[in-house]
Amino acid sequence: MTAKRTAFFISDGTGLTVEAIGHSLLAQFRDQHVEQVTLPYINTREKADLAVERISNAARDSGTRPILISSIVDPEIRAALRVSPAMMLDVFDSYLDPLAREFGSGPSQVVGTSHGIDFDARYNDRIDAVHFAMDNDDGRRTREFDQADIILLGVSRSGKTPTCLYLALQFGLRAANYPITEEDLDQISLPKILRPYRHKLFGLTIEPHRLMAIRQQRRANSRYASIDQCEFEVRQVEAMMRRASxxxxxxxxxxxEELATQLMSQAGIERRVG
Amino acid sequence: MTAKRTAFFISDGTGLTVEAIGHSLLAQFRDQHVEQVTLPYINTREKADLAVERISNAARDSGTRPILISSIVDPEIRAALRVSPAMMLDVFDSYLDPLAREFGSGPSQVVGTSHGIDFDARYNDRIDAVHFAMDNDDGRRTREFDQADIILLGVSRSGKTPTCLYLALQFGLRAANYPITEEDLDQISLPKILRPYRHKLFGLTIEPHRLMAIRQQRRANSRYASIDQCEFEVRQVEAMMRRASxxxxxxxxxxxEELATQLMSQAGIERRVG
Incomplete structure (x- = not known):
């Protein structure tokens, strides 16, 4: 028997949103050691009953009341969950009534949010953006730079690739990236290939010690991963970016997520989907 | 002057969570035409005052009361937003007090959730998974299949690549993918290269007409994008997957997001980060 309390994040969809809410709320109670369990796609009465069983077991095994943070559209499924011994905080319970009063109309109880009339178009835009990011990763191709929404610059392993892919998946943006290598650093100004796209360029930099740690994982004890090399590259690239504004x-x-949203905000780029 | 009401999604962080909450709530009121605006990183008193100004302008211009769905940790910033003319629904307002009572301890008001003690480790896992997905995309490489958490199969443009990248970015999973091409379809059984990894294989299929539409965008009027070809490939691949269980x-x-979470749930794969 463990005394660890369990928090359940329960959704009739993917569970991603309610999980994020749960994480940010529980982060406010750092002194509490809470086991976190996500139960997605609880969209039938049967699944709700199974979830209640699991919650009841957690309550019994730990001797503490579980927390249930949920986002369930169907009032019957919410009601089925409410018989559990958990403390239940449901987004729809909390906010639907006030919104209905404000709008002067009742909710329509549509499960899921992403399947509106433009679902296929949004999907296509995201997929196209993902393939654009893959094709234009790591300076592999530069002839499509004119179609890019943004072009990220930085030293190897500064986070360009995952940021580009995230921009594509989440916001449908066409993000390319170009690594600044030692050859580029021999010259004092921006690589020639980038000059026509100056207005689309955005840099990533990183603390040399963190860069070293990341590169050591990839090629331990190489010159590439040495602190001298990391310091040199970061200093030179930052200088280059400053000179070129x-x-x-x-x-x-x-x-x-923070990199992607902060650079969109700084660069003044609007999402294409979402 | 337009009568369109505005909903503001306001956060002291990326805004992604509160935006998702807002979308799912407003999806319940399809008859309402609501302009949606996300304001991320409202984490100072000054930014909150600017947000209030923007909300006030929206109220004046539309002649309707704006909706404010927010997730703001700092009570002072919440209070600053509360002077706006909007109807305000804040996740922390709603849930912190009940949670504090339940835990018997006050919240710690830490802004942001992702920067716990294991931030660097989580970041590294996600980045490694992203690079794994890139390297093992489209059957480009198969010698790392033994390190994969999952290997997706399907015809060209069935959604394998974005799903693998999403699994990597969101959950830190090492997801490879292998396209089933016409050559593979000549034989009746699973491609030889895949047989040792049978337990990691998961298929994606797609309706032939939808596949045709996606392929037409890529190569209009090609045999590749013809309905006959799409129907043939989908039928054969589904038969192959059924035969191989x-x-x-x-x-x-x-x-x-749904593809990723549903396949994790069906395949019984647990996230590595998140």
Missing amino acids: IPFLNATHLSI | IPFLNATHLSI
């Missing part, structure tokens, strides 16, 4: 972000302490 | 999902009406 290219805006840049320091990626060291940012998640991929 | 490989589980599969129909991607036609699913978003990338």
Whole structure:
């Protein structure tokens, strides 16, 4: 028997949103050690009953009341979950009534949000953007730079690739990236190939020690991963970006989501889908 | 002057979560035409005041009360937003007090959720998974299949690549994919290269007409994009997967998030990060 309390994040869809809410709420109670369990696609009475069973078991095994943070459109499924011994916080319970009063009309109880009339178009835009990011990764191709919404610059392993893919998947943006290598650093100005696209350029930089740690994982004890080399590259690239007035972000302490949203905000780029 | 009401999704972080909450709530009121605006990184008093100004302008211009759906940790910033003329629904307002009572301890008001002690480790896992997905995309490489958490199969343009990248970015999973091409379809059984990894295989299928539409965008009027070819490939691949007892999902009406989470649930794969 463990005394660890369980928090269940329950959704009739993917569970991604309610999980994010749960994480941000529980992050406010750092002294509590809470086991976190996501149960997605609880969209039938049968699945709700199974979830209640699981919640009841957690309550019994831990001797503490579970927390249930949920996002369930169907009021019957919400009601089925409410018989569990958990403390239940449901987004629809909390916000639908106030919104209905404000709008002066009842909710329509449509499960899922992404399947509106433009579902196929949104899907296509995201897929096209993903393939654009793959094709234009790591300076592999530059002839499509004129079609890019943004072109990320930075030293190898500064976070360009995942940021580009995230921009594509989440926002449908066409993001290319170009690694600044030692050859580029021999010259004092921006690589020639980038000059026509100056207005689309955005830099990522990173603290040399963090870069070293990332590169050591990839090629341990190489010159590439040495602190001298990392310091040299970062210093030179930052200088290059300053000279060319290219805006840049320091990626060291940012998640991929933060990098993507902060650079969109700084560069003034609007999403294409979402 | 337009009568369109505005909903603001306001966050002290990326805004992704509160935007998702807002979308799912407003999807319940399809008859309402609501302009949606996300304001991320409202994390100072000054930014909150600017947001209030923007909300006030929207109220004046439309002649309707704006909706404000927010996720703001700092009570002072919440209070600053509350002077706006909007109807305000804040996740922390709603849930922190009940949680604090339940835990018997006050919240710690830490802004942001992703920067715990394991931030660098989580970041590294996601980045490694992204590079794994890139390297093992489209059957480009198969010698790392033994390191994969999952290997997706399907015809060209059935959604394998974005799903693999999403699994990597969101869950840190190592997802490879292998396209079933016409050559593979000449034989009746699973391509030889895949046989040692049978337990990791998961298929995507798609309705032939939807596949045709996607392929037409890529290569209009080609045999590749013809309905005959699409029907042939889909039928053969589904038969192959059935014969080999490989589980599969129909991607036609699913978003990338849904594909990823449903296949994890069906294949019984746990996330590595998140």
